[in-house]
Amino acid sequence: MSKFEFSNKNEKKFQELLTRYPNKMSLTLPSLWMIQYQEGWISQDAMIYLAKKLETTPIDIHSIASFYTMFNLKPIGIHHIQVCKTLSCKLCGSEKIRSHLKNRLGINFGETTKDMKFTLSEVECLGACGEAPAMSLNDDYIGNLSIKKIDKILDEL
Ligand code: FES
Structure with missing residues (x-):
């Protein structure tokens, strides 16, 4: 089971975005940003959590997150x-x-x-x-x- 979950604020934002985007996968980038702003980086646990929410696979999430250099895939300094x-x-x-x-x-x-x-x-x-x-x-x-x-x-x- 994933140890990551959205904060209440991010869960609310996610649910709101769901009503505005054409499908769940199109929420990948905004969701990755929410994770990064919440945690400072995007862990494997967070990718598994997001994959479940978007009804896709963790490797799909990883392939998108690792394509963009602005996403931190390991913990970073203050x-x-x-x-x-x-x-x-x-x-x-x-x-x-x-x-x-x-x-x-x-x-x-x-x-x-x-x-x-x-x-x-x-x-x-x-x-x-x-x-x-x-x-x-x-x-x-x-x-x-x-x-x-x-x-x-x-x-x-
Ligand atoms: S070359 Fe554009 S900011 Fe450095």
């Missing part, structure tokens, strides 16, 4: 830093920013600090090219990055 690795940011010096973040946090991309405080990820264009180099910190975008700016942000967390 502060999730996602640094852009795409061209505009590269041209504006993101390599220095990326190296500095790895050194400062003592982890590589795709890793979480032992104290579960930080997770560092590299991602494709964040759509903030006008402020390159850019990153996101949880749900906030931060642009015009410099090493000084990174240090200030990390010092304040």
Whole structure:
């Protein structure tokens, strides 16, 4: 039996979405977002739970969740830093920013600090090219990055 279940708020939202979507499978992405916002990541238990609700298989849910890089399939730190690795940011010096973040946090991309405080990820264009180099910190975008700016942000967390 799955250990995961939607919170009351998410169950209510799920039931409401059911009335607006053409079929249960079309609720996969919104449901995955609800799970991620509830737990911070999407566990196997949560995928089994969702598969049952959507009347599909856990492997179908896994194949969708693993296709999108924005879904976390393992626990992440309190502060999730996602640094852009795409061209505009590269041209504006993101390599220095990326190296500095790895050194400062003592982890590589795709890793979480032992104290579960930080997770560092590299991602494709964040759509903030006008402020390159850019990153996101949880749900906030931060642009015009410099090493000084990174240090200030990390010092304040
Ligand atoms: S290339 Fe980095 S935000 Fe677009």
